[in-house]
Amino acid sequence: MKFGCHISIRNGYFGCAKKALNIGAQAFQYFPKNPRSLKIKVFDRHDAESCAKFCAENQLVSIAHTSYPANLSSDYPKSKHVVESILNDLDISQACGSIGVVVHFGTFKGEDPLEGYKRMIETLNQICEKWDGDSLILLENNAGKSGQMGTTIEELAKIRQLVDYPEHIGFCLDTCHAYASGLWNGDNWNEVVKKGKTLGYFEHLKAVHLNNSMYKSGSKRDRHANINSGYIKEKQIKAFMESPVIKHLPMILETPAQENYTHKDEIAYLKALIHDNR
Numbered sequence: 001m002k003f004g005c006h007i008s009i010r011n012g013y014f015g016c017a018k019k020a021l022n023i024g025a026q027a028f029q030y031f032p033k034n035p036r037s038l039k040i041k042v043f044d045r046h047d048a049e050s051c052a053k054f055c056a057e058n059q060l061v062s063i064a065h066t067s068y069p070a071n072l073s074s075d076y077p078k079s080k081h082v083v084e085s086i087l088n089d090l091d092i093s094q095a096c097g098s099i100g101v102v103v104h105f106g107t108f109k110g111e112d113p114l115e116g117y118k119r120m121i122e123t124l125n126q127i128c129e130k131w132d133g134d135s136l137i138l139l140e141n142n143a144g145k146s147g148q149m150g151t152t153i154e155e156l157a158k159i160r161q162l163v164d165y166p167e168h169i170g171f172c173l174d175t176c177h178a179y180a181s182g183l184w185n186g187d188n189w190n191e192v193v194k195k196g197k198t199l200g201y202f203e204h205l206k207a208v209h210l211n212n213s214m215y216k217s218g219s220k221r222d223r224h225a226n227i228n229s230g231y232i233k234e235k236q237i238k239a240f241m242e243s244p245v246i247k248h249l250p251m252i253l254e255t256p257a258q259e260n261y262t263h264k265d266e267i268a269y270l271k272a273l274i275h276d277n278r
Contacts, residue, residue, distance in 0.1 A: 001241065002026035002061055003210075003270045005253040005263035012044065013051035013096050017060055023264035024271075027061045027207075027250035029102070032092035035067050038085040043092050052097030061250045063138065063172070063207045064093040064101040072123045073106030073116040073149070083126045086137070090127075093135040099206050099250070100136030102172045105150025105159075107142065116149055121162050128165035138172040138206055143180035144220035151181035153192070157199040170204045174254075175240065176211035176225075179232055182218035186236040193245055202245040210251040210270075212237070226255045226266060227273075238273055 004027030007016045013030065020028035033041035055062060066089045070082050089101045106123075108116025127137065139159065142150035149155070160169045178184040184192055196202045212230025214223035224230075227237055240246060251270075257263050 001247055001270075001274060002250045003253070003267045004028040004061075004250060005255075005257075005267065006030070006065070012047045013092075014047050014054060017051045017054045017058075017062065020060060020062075021054075021058055023262070024267050025263075026059065027063075027252060029063050029065055029252045029254075030096075031067070032064045032089045032096075032101070033067065035065070036069065038067055038069050038081045040084060040088045041092070043095070045095055048092060048095035052095065055097050062096060062098040063250065063252065064089055064096070064098050064135075066101050066103045070103060071106055072103065072120040073108040074123070075119060079119065079123050079126075082123060083130075086127050087130055090131055090133060090135050090137070094133040098135060100138040100170055102138045102140050102207070102209075104140050105142050105156065107146040107149055109147065113147075113149065117155075117159070120159060124159070124163045124169070125165070128163060128168040131165075131168060136170040136206060137168055138170045140172045140174055140209070141177050141181070141183070143174075143177040143222035144182075145180075145222045151177075151183060153183070153196050153199055153201050157196075157201050160204065170206040171201060172207045172209060173205055174209035174211060175232070175237075176209070176213045176230075176254075177222060179213045179217050180215065180219050180221055185217040186232050189236075189240055189243060193243065196245070205245070205249065208246060208249050208251045209254050210237075210241075211254050224255050226261065227253070228266075228269060234273065238276075241270075241274065 004025035
């Protein structure tokens with residue numbers, strides 16, 4: 001299994017990959033640019049290509065994560081900036097040899113929810129029409145904090161089906177979001193898998209955000225907890241990770257890190273948990 005965590009690009013993309021290997025990770029996630037801005041980044045392509053080469057030599061896999069303001073259901077003129085920003089992220093992701101760029105499912109607060117889905121499909125079509133690389137857009141499920149959009153497998157699968165270029169779309173499953181939304185309650189994973197297989201979701205699932213939850217299932221509260229300290233029980237996390245539709249995927253921690261419990265410690269904990277036969 002490929003465990004990893006989110007890592008800063010403070011020392012460049014190549015430096016990010018080296019740090020991942022240094023802490024015992026087999027996978028990592030990074031922000032291609034400032035996570036709070038849609039501003040286009042002119043990046044060091046040599047640094048990105050060095051990252052890709054290093055990852056290939058060391059069997060590391062990576063995913064990028066787009067900026068937080070990139071709402072796929074934005075209206076014009078913001079949607080224009082979202083399109084340009086995500087294309088910039090895809091370009092960086094491609095240069096770094098990453099699987100793709102995680103993008104949150106759209107959120108919409110208007111009266112007609114169908115308008116939110118229409119905007120999202122239009123934005124994705126504009127991005128995909130201009131993109132010809134291998135790096136994918138990885139749609140991430142929502143926790144329900146900003147409304148019900150993006151909290152079900154049906155929505156994720158349907159959006160991919162409706163866009164003009166589905167070959168550019170994959171998925172990233174966030175366990176905290178799935179738990180917070182009520183999609184997964186810790187005990188119904190087999191039901192989730194059955195539904196996901198029927199809808200064609202798992203054949204396009206490319207990565208996992210492995211997070212516990214500070215709040216109960218169905219709370220709609222998106223607060224990540226360390227794997228060993230949230231509401232999702234250890235045995236439930238272990239069963240999830242060992243699921244045939246999950247165990248081959250990169251699993252990325254987006255959990256709190258402190259001096260006395262780093263991501264290196266948490267990755268070691270996950271590796272021990274998988275080898276625990278209890």
